[in-house]
Amino acid sequence: RLEEFLKKEVDLELSTLPDFAERVIDFSEVEQLMNSINAIPAPCAPVISPQAPNAATGTSLRVCWGLFSDDTVECYQLCYKPVSNDSHSNEQAEHMLKVKETYCTITELLPNTQYEFWVSALNASGISPPSERAVYVTAPSPPTIKTKMIRSCENAAMVCWESSDINPVDSYTVEL
Numbered sequence: 001r002l003e004e005f006l007k008k009e010v011d012l013e014l015s016t017l018p019d020f021a022e023r024v025i026d027f028s029e030v031e032q033l034m035n036s037i038n039a040i041p042a043p044c045a046p047v048i049s050p051q052a053p054n055a056a057t058g059t060s061l062r063v064c065w066g067l068f069s070d071d072t073v074e075c076y077q078l079c080y081k082p083v084s085n086d087s088h089s090n091e092q093a094e095h096m097l098k099v100k101e102t103y104c105t106i107t108e109l110l111p112n113t114q115y116e117f118w119v120s121a122l123n124a125s126g127i128s129p130p131s132e133r134a135v136y137v138t139a140p141s142p143p144t145i146k147t148k149m150i151r152s153c154e155n156a157a158m159v160c161w162e163s164s165d166i167n168p169v170d171s172y173t174v175e176l
Contacts, residue, residue: 043071043121043128046102051136058111061136064103065119071128073121078104083114083135111141112169140169 048065055062063080067073081094097104109115114137121128143161151158163169 040072040123040125042126043067043073043123044069045129046076046119046121046131048117048119048131048134050134056137056139058139058141059109060105060107061109061115061138062103062105063117063119063134063136065131066102067121071121072123074123075100075121076102077120077122077127078106078117079119079130080106080115080117082110083116109138111138113138143169143172 044067046065046067048063052062052064055064063078065076076099078097078099079094081092084092097106106115114135116133116135118130118133120130141164143163146160146162149158149160159174161172
């Protein structure tokens with residue numbers, strides 16, 4: 001029976017014409033909504049922490065910051081420059097480091113010197129505004145004892161030293 005059915009000629013022509021209206025559908029709003037769902041917003045500005053006690057040596061500083069939002073961050077951009085009292089302080093060289101963590105130890109700095117730090121967060125969508133600027137200070141270099149000027153007697157000793165630091169040092173601790 002199947003063979004006989006397949007031998008028959010079938011007329012596939014429709015007796016009435018379909019009445020379809022041509023419609024143009026605007027998907028732009030849906031497309032924008034779909035793109036906004038998949039897009040990651042640029043992160044908010046990080047908050048740089050003030051200098052912590054014991055976070056400095058004569059040539060290094062440990063700088064910390066935080067991000068107080070649920071933003072997606074790929075890395076941070078830490079910038080710093082020495083603070084200068086000169087009127088040409090804007091001409092000081094700025095340094096920039098890319099960091100994965102929320103802290104960084106910067107080395108090869110000058111002793112007893114103030115540095116200004118600020119940080120931005122980065123992700124695939126862009127860069128955040130910079131944080132507020134924070135000033136950190138490296139520790140002073142150790143003083144040099146003037147050995148030729150040391151004097152002592154039974155109940156006292158006189159020890160003299162000098163500092164090679166440009167900025168004044170607040171105080172010294174003498175240990176016996």
